Amino acid sequence: MEVGYSNTTSLGIAKRAGVSRGAQTHHYPEKIDLIVAATEDMFDGFAEGLAKLAAELRSGKVSLDEFLDLVWKRMLEGDWFYASLEIIVAARGDEELQRRLQPAIFSLHNRFESIWRSTFAPATGSNSDPVVIMNIVMNMCRGMAVQAVLRPDREFLNDMLKEMADLLQEKVAPIVK
Template structure:
């Protein structure tokens, strides 16, 4: 009995566990390689090498590079949704302020890994009909989740629910624009701090009802 190894004593993993492990490695490697090399240089063999998985094993789980990318982006956005919802719950519990929530979105999601990964797939989708069609429902689910999170977060704000969604989209458009700028303006934190600072002042005034959101354009 003393000669029985620890490995021999360990229960064998199920097929489902091995499948999940392989898929997880491939998805993680896809995101890492996509971030490092960009969409245009993304090669399935490079992903397989990074994941330590054979090309045959990859094709067993994903029929092609596109399906792997879509699965990876979906996983990325699902994870981001859970993190954002957790921080929104902290706002509702008054552990952090809405202004701190905006800072969280910027530092954790729009000025680093998540944003640059999404920038890659958005750029690819502009000219690739297949990847665009595959990603639209994935991104739509993410946006619907954000709408739900934001709506619950500011349900008590002094503005109509339709305007709550508008304020969310204004916030996201600002942060996305800032994120794009960081590509060619990476070393100017004061610039981004100032933009966020002005928006947080405006956001507070809107949420408190001191600024009314009216428009003469389309509703």
């Protein structure tokens, strides 16, 4: 994350991890192998965290507004979002990286959609598909995170989250068990 994808080297990763180059190449022969494995691990961690938040929503421990706020915070915590953005931009110009990451992306989105199906139903009077609505929400959050790089206006971002929460409640309702 600190040096960006194009400046990342296997040797630099091995040094930072405190392992020998031989140990690193034994497990990950090429830079791309290491990047793909790290990305898969990062995606798994994010999906697991999202599943836990959804379980809290279903149990009634958090409200829909709180859930949205927690998803937003989870998206921005640590380097998850910006590291994934760096990888996505790199994959745009690297066909092999794109090909190798697509299964991880499809798996991540399948996990998200499973979470959405088990957590949301259409709100009263809505015939919207919760999977579509929550994909819109995730894309809006990613767009807000990109905007925050050059416009880090917390108040404005919080206003957008509040408006998004209001719109969300018109379309979906949590399945509280």
